[in-house]
Amino acid sequence: MKNWFTVEPDVTRIMNKHFTPGRGGQRIEYITRHHLAGILTTEQTWQVWQTRQASAHYVVENSGRIGQLVWDRDTAWSNANLASNQRSIAIEHSNSGGAAADWPINDTVIREGARLAAALCWFYKLGRPQFGRNVRDHREFGQTSCPHHLANGGKYHSTWMRIAQEHFDWMTANPSGIPPTVAPIPAPAPIPEEGFLMALSDAEQRELLTKTRDIHAQLGPWAQLGQNDKGQNLTLVDAVADSRRKQGHTKEK
Incomplete structure (x- = not known):
């Protein structure tokens, strides 16, 4: 992420279709977690969604790079639920293995996805990340297992939530994004010439x-x-x- 405090992603590849401009008068209320069911970059995901009627606001790549595909102000086609889509920001987490490995997600993606969610909670004043309030899962809104192991009760859920809360706490304590200024050490007093x-x-x-x-x-x-x-x-x-x-x-x- 280029800047957590301004939510500036590493790369931007905005969709040219399969999203809805604006949010239908709704405001952002929570983050929705997804997994990609694939090992894809931002550019590859954009290409897949050219022929599939789906989209999300952000993708966290397997390398940890974060890409944006739908502007926050617009509605992504992510949750198969219009009301939820209008009120949430969707984050896709790339997998590090396929179906045969049961769709694992590596530590880097878990960490960067959680930090991104925390930054969005901070930026939009949604409060400290808390599951069921400002963090939700895709499977709550449709017939799907997504976000699979990231979902509440899954093996990645606790780690993801802990990192999200820790990152939010850090941002709250350092709103400027600049480490505290360290006072310079005063120069030692000159030693008088010996007489x-x-x-x-x-x-x-x-x-x-x-x-x-x-x-x-x-x-x-x-x-x-x-x-x-x-x-x-x-x-x-x-x-x-x-x-x-x-x-x-x-x-x-």
Whole structure:
């Protein structure tokens, strides 16, 4: 299926006859399950129905590919019952073997057919797939065993229904069809370039800072040391230099 949320099939081969345009004023109420009684592709099924007065909306091929042969808005000739045809969407499931093998259906067809039914239930707001309410069998409306092993009580029925419900639940939880956005992992903080302080512990760095502040405070500038010719307080270094100069240890340049 190209898109479950828009019910876009893999291939479209619309019938040119053996269906009825529109739905006679009826609305879609349920999905009807069928089996093809054959191993056919969408194109092969279209060809068979050119000479047989029958049709269905969708075919699930043996490969799992889904084809559409009648538009959802139109009435397929599928259930041998006009009222049912007008109110349902018919899905044909291809077999993987013939009559001698008792018309088996492979796991891929079961899975894709169930998912298609779930998508249609979701798209047309029919509710979670439930047999007898929005999922029905062909044999309810005519003298036929169809959909054979897919029918209620058949060996494929429980698996098909479970997959349909699980797929519907997934679509309901993810209506956009897009997986939840995963927040990007933040980039790690840059590692600072290593300097000599990195070799000290936190306690040692605090001790160094305290001593540095003490030294700075002791060096000045202080008013007690006097002032220069600009009226600025001298630092300890300036005061020592001034004292040495006055004692004749340095020469004026």
